[in-house]
Amino acid sequence: MELKALLVMTMFFCALIVPATATDDKTTYNIVYTGSTAIKAALAAKTQSPADILKAAVETELTKESFPLSLKTTSTDFTIDKYRCTVEKCAYWITASREGKSVSVNNPIWLMNGNFPFHTLVSEIEDTKVNTVTITVKEDPKGAIWKILSDYVDRQPIGKSTIGTKS
Amino acid sequence: MKRFFLVFILMLACVGVASADTLIVYTANSTDGNVYRGGANQTFIGVRDGAGTSFDVSGATAAAYIRSDLTTNTYDRLYRTALIFDTSGIPDTATLNSGLIGLYRFGGYTTLADTGLNIVKFNIDGTISADDYDNFETTRFSTDQNASTITTAKYYNWSLDTLGIGNISKTGNTGLGSRFSFDIDNTSPTWVSGGGKIAGAAWRPADYVLYPPFLQIEYTPADTTPPQAITNLANGTYDCSDGHVDISWDNPTDADYYQLNAYLNGTLTYYGNTTDSVTLTGLPESTAMTFNTATEDLVGNINNTHWQNLSFTTGSCAVPPVSNVSCYFTNITGVSLGWNTSEWNITQGQWTWGTWITNVTQGNVSYYSCYDTSVTPTPTPTPTPTITPTWTPEINPPSPDSLIGTIKAWIKNFLKGVFS
DSSP states (O other): OOHHHHHHHHHHHHHHHHOTTTTTTTTTEEEESSSSHHHHHHHHHTOOOHHHHHHHHHHHHTTTTHHHEEESSSSSHHHHHHHHEEESEEEEEEEEEEEEBBOEEEEOOEETTTSSSOEEEEEEEEEEETTTTEEEEEEEEEHHHHHHHHHHHHHSSSSSSSEOOOO | OOHHHHHHHHHHHOOOOOOEEEEEEEGGGOOOOOOOOEEEEEEEEHHSSSSOOOSSSSSSOOEEEEEEEETTOOEEEEEEEEEEEEEESOTTTEEEEEEEEEEEEEEEEEEOOOOOOEEEEEEOSSSSGGGGGGGOOOOOSOOOEEEEOOSSSEEEEEEEOOHHTTTTOSSSEEEEEEEEEEHHHHHOOOOOOOSSOEEEEEOOOGSSSOOOOOOEEEEEEOOOOOOOEEEEEEEOOOOOTBBBBEEEEEOOOOTTTTEEEETTEEEEEOOOOOEEEEOOOSSOTTTTEEEEEEEEEETTOOOSSOOOOEEOOOOOOOSOOOOOOOOOSSOOSEEEEOOOOOOOOOOOOHHHHHHEEOOOOOOOOEEEEETTTTSSSOOOOOOOOOOOOOOOOOOOOOOOHHHHHHHHHHHHHHHHHHOO
């Protein structure tokens, strides 16, 4: 009888204990950098400003592309018609459409050279047993910019685009 | 009616077409994080209005929440999120039209209570520290979004109202904060027993590498007028020695003139506002070139309506010019000159015993040859001498046979005179 009671009580408490999930504030996060870490190393060296480092990295990548460049998000088709960089920031002129209708894009879209996220996600693995999340990222300025612009056009409503600074 | 229509059109022209730029900026590792007050069994007023006890700018989360403690109506933690954006990239004279702040969801907490989350002003006071706990204001810049609706890992966005837009700095950093409704309104949530119950939400900061907080600003640049075009665009002659051509122009007088965008056969090159000439080198000979230009001002306005274009063809360097070509023969009835040339205005010259049929005037002659018109010409290339024409009249002495005949005739006439 005592044994049965102990077993029942154990089952009861087991039911009450919620398994740890990786979404509470006790979660440990590991960030793994894969591929080239040239930008990260250059930033750490501090011999050049972040703006100079990232501008050079962006322009190196973008000169390999042909513009206009067509891209697609889950809901929006968009084309990067052209880009232009100053020392401080880079501008992108975009046309976008969603379900066959023009998306209201306020061109150009400027990104500060020194502070845009230049990594993209490779993988994200959650280990609930040890309450740890490991995210693997890689340096990919071009991919990061495409993601930023994709998110931007997805946020914008249907409507006529405008151009402020002319190219 | 016509007058009304005209006024309407003029009004429309004055208003112009709406135009705007977009700037998206992100926080950095040291410019976002938690500022909070911790301590066991505090009243709501105590945990809200007390001094900050700590801060964190290097964690993987940034939060705005309150957490209950075990003792009735007490709390052990209240978090506020500090966000500092570098908005100096906005032109100082721009008009700000809208602002949008995006925070990537890490967690939404409703175990204590559901609560709205909003954006407020954060007064920047050096680097983020515990002392900043009272630097968060209580005026909402947007519409609340409840923690119960913040459910998936994605960006949740707050559109800034007029006050929020007015808080954006065009010359430096903009401070904003994430705060929850109980904290903003100074209203205590209904305490729930058991401790560790939370109302609020948490976000991804820049330290998480991916998904940092962003601020998206739409603005109208004050200056949308491009500079005047350049004038007097002209090219010099082609130099065969190194294939260069000099180009010159006069820059516009606009105070904000920044640079010339010049496309040489479609390839863009920038020339600063102190440059008014350029030497284009390495150009191929006998080739059509275009040099198309548009001026640009400091804020990026480009004069696309007044392109100044130049078209020219580089010269030919194949053969040096030849002049004063001459040749002469004796005992023939005519002379012809022949030559190779690509110039259309050169024709073949021919001289027939004292009469020029065609005059030679100019040209780039690669070779010439002289030949007797009575003989089939063999146009062998000849080096190009410059010979001064020296036409020597031909003297033809009488032949012996004709001399004998003449003497015979003279004797015959003499004897005829004697015997008659």
